Amino acid sequence: MATKIKSVFFCQSCGYESSKWMGQCPGCREWNTFVEEAAKPKTQQVKGLPTGSRNSGTYVPPKTLSEIVMNEEERYDTHIGELNRVLGGGLVKGSLILVGGDPGIGKSTILLQVAGNLSADTRSVLYISGEESLQQIKLRANRLGTFKDSLKFMCETNLSDIEDAITGMKPEVVVIDSIQTMYNENVSSAPGSVSQVRESTSVLLRIAKSMNISIFIVGHVTKEGQVAGPRVLEHMVDTVLYFEGDRHASYRVLRAVKNRFGSTNEIGVFEMQDKGLVEVTNPSEYMLEGRPENASGSVVTCSIEGTRPILIEVQALVCRTNFGFPRRQANGTDFNRVNLLAAVLEKRVGLQMGEYDAYVNLAGGMRIAEPSLDLGICLALISSFKNKPIADDVCAFGEVGLSGEVRSVSLGEARAMEAKKLGFKTLIVPKALEKKIRTSVSDLEIIGVSSVADAMKIL
Ligand code: TYD
Ligand code: MG
Numbered sequence: 490m491a492t493k494i495k496s497v498f499f500c501q502s503c504g505y506e507s508s509k510w511m512g513q514c515p516g517c518r519e520w521n522t523f524v525e526e527a528a529k530p531k532t533q534q535v536k537g538l539p540t541g542s543r544n545s546g547t548y549v550p551p552k553t554l555s556e557i558v559m560n561e562e563e564r565y566d567t568h569i570g571e572l573n574r575v576l577g578g579g580l581v582k583g584s585l586i587l588v589g590g591d592p593g594i595g596k597s598t599i600l601l602q603v604a605g606n607l608s609a610d611t612r613s614v615l616y617i618s619g620e621e622s623l624q625q626i627k628l629r630a631n632r633l634g635t636f637k638d639s640l641k642f643m644c645e646t647n648l649s650d651i652e653d654a655i656t657g658m659k660p661e662v663v664v665i666d667s668i669q670t671m672y673n674e675n676v677s678s679a680p681g682s683v684s685q686v687r688e689s690t691s692v693l694l695r696i697a698k699s700m701n702i703s704i705f706i707v708g709h710v711t712k713e714g715q716v717a718g719p720r721v722l723e724h725m726v727d728t729v730l731y732f733e734g735d736r737h738a739s740y741r742v743l744r745a746v747k748n749r750f751g752s753t754n755e756i757g758v759f760e761m762q763d764k765g766l767v768e769v770t771n772p773s774e775y776m777l778e779g780r781p782e783n784a785s786g787s788v789v790t791c792s793i794e795g796t797r798p799i800l801i802e803v804q805a806l807v808c809r810t811n812f813g814f815p816r817r818q819a820n821g822t823d824f825n826r827v828n829l830l831a832a833v834l835e836k837r838v839g840l841q842m843g844e845y846d847a848y849v850n851l852a853g854g855m856r857i858a859e860p861s862l863d864l865g866i867c868l869a870l871i872s873s874f875k876n877k878p879i880a881d882d883v884c885a886f887g888e889v890g891l892s893g894e895v896r897s898v899s900l901g902e903a904r905a906m907e908a909k910k911l912g913f914k915t916l917i918v919p920k921a922l923e924k925k926i927r928t929s930v931s932d933l934e935i936i937g938v939s940s941v942a943d944a945m946k947i948l
Pocket of ligand 2: 596598
């Protein structure tokens with residue numbers, strides 16, 4: 490009997506593997522993401538295993554912690570402060586970093602800038618593009634500045650050729666733009682498929698670890714379609730960075746979602762200008778730019794991103810509903826949270842929210858789901874409901890519970906300092922934090938509130 494070529498189905502979004510086609514992926518709940526790929530012969534599956542594992546033939550006995558010799562981890566300075574921060578203090582030698590994001594968000598731009606900066610430190614860098622021609626890269630590079638000769642460019646998609654090039658040149662840093670265009674001849678699936686993307690990454694992982702080269706991998710986030718998203722390789726790499734932001738707005742946020750060499754939840758803020766991405770060192774100022782004066786439904790609140798406080802304007806619009814069912818909308822924050830807070834206002838403060846539509850927006854296009862925004866959202870809703878503006882120099886933060894109580898949040902002092910730095914005069918904070926903030930931050934009027942009803946009285 491002739492043996493049938495086996496095939497498997499992969500979810501292109503999260504890499505879920507299944508023996509049959511499914512409409513909805515049980516892993517990530519996306520629809521229509523399954524694509525058939527030829528199954529790998531069993532013998533190939535050990536490829537890309539790190540050295541020291543079962544098949545390598547070198548047995549290393551288990552060690553105690555004190556026997557493990559540490560060598561100081563070496564970090565390269567990328568000369569982009571925001572990126573260094575997200576990476577945990579610089580680019581670690583021999584690490585594999587995935588940079589994900591929507592097409593056109595600026596991944597190639599920032600990596601070209603990083604490559605340029607590293608080459609200015611006379612580090613050898615190899616930039617491999619599978620998407621753009623050398624002329625296109627040169628055009629972009631001309632806009633970004635001048636580059637040293639220790640940076641070399643190459644247009645290639647075949648991984649064996651790339652491996653040869655890396656072995657020949659022995660660079661310290663490599664950029665692969667993008668992983669979805671690379672292919673490994675040993676895998677029969679098309680470039681961009683889950684098998685190809687995984688296999689290519691494991692080859693790059695082996696190169697990074699065996700030759701101690703730092704490798705940046707670009708991965709496009711795809712909503713649907715035939716290419717695998719970067720999520721399928723998150724588990725293989727050391728660091729995962731995602732570029733977020735509205736393509737129409739000029740600011741971009743770089744977020745670490747996984748980092749073996751530093752903290753996650755750190756963010757870096759950039760602005761896309763005509764000379765590439767420029768760091769925004771004071772995001773609060775940037776986020777509050779163009780704030781309306783004396784408008785009802787607007788209040789400034791403070792959120793913590795990583796270790797950094799960011800002031801942000803919460804806007805709310807409450808207006809009478811024309812239908813029996815009030816409409817709610819949340820832009821930049823959690824929709825269910827807005828619903829919940831509207832219910833709290835109805836029950837605990839006596840606001841007839843059931844008869845009103847409510848729209849909440851975080852100005853500047855930021856996306857934040859931190860509970861410390863609750864008090865700000867409540868005050869914005871109340872202010873719009875009563876059509877009563879809140880003074881421009883007021884900043885409020887705190888978590889709101891279901892009984893309408895205002896609860897403490899972390900890093901109260903840091904938030905207060907940030908508000909003071911930007912010229913705010915009055916802080917509305919949870920009662921539990923009042924004393925602590927008052928002793929550590931001077932020249933600010935601190936109002937401690939224990940419930941939303943308390944906070945409403947101040948308005
Ligand atoms: P790009 O970095 O190619 O995005 P990605 O690699 O993530 O797909 O380009 C980002 C966008 O930024 C592109 O539409 C053009 C724009 N851009 C600028 O506004 N200024 C610049 O200096 C550069 C290089 C690009
Ligand atoms: Mg690109």
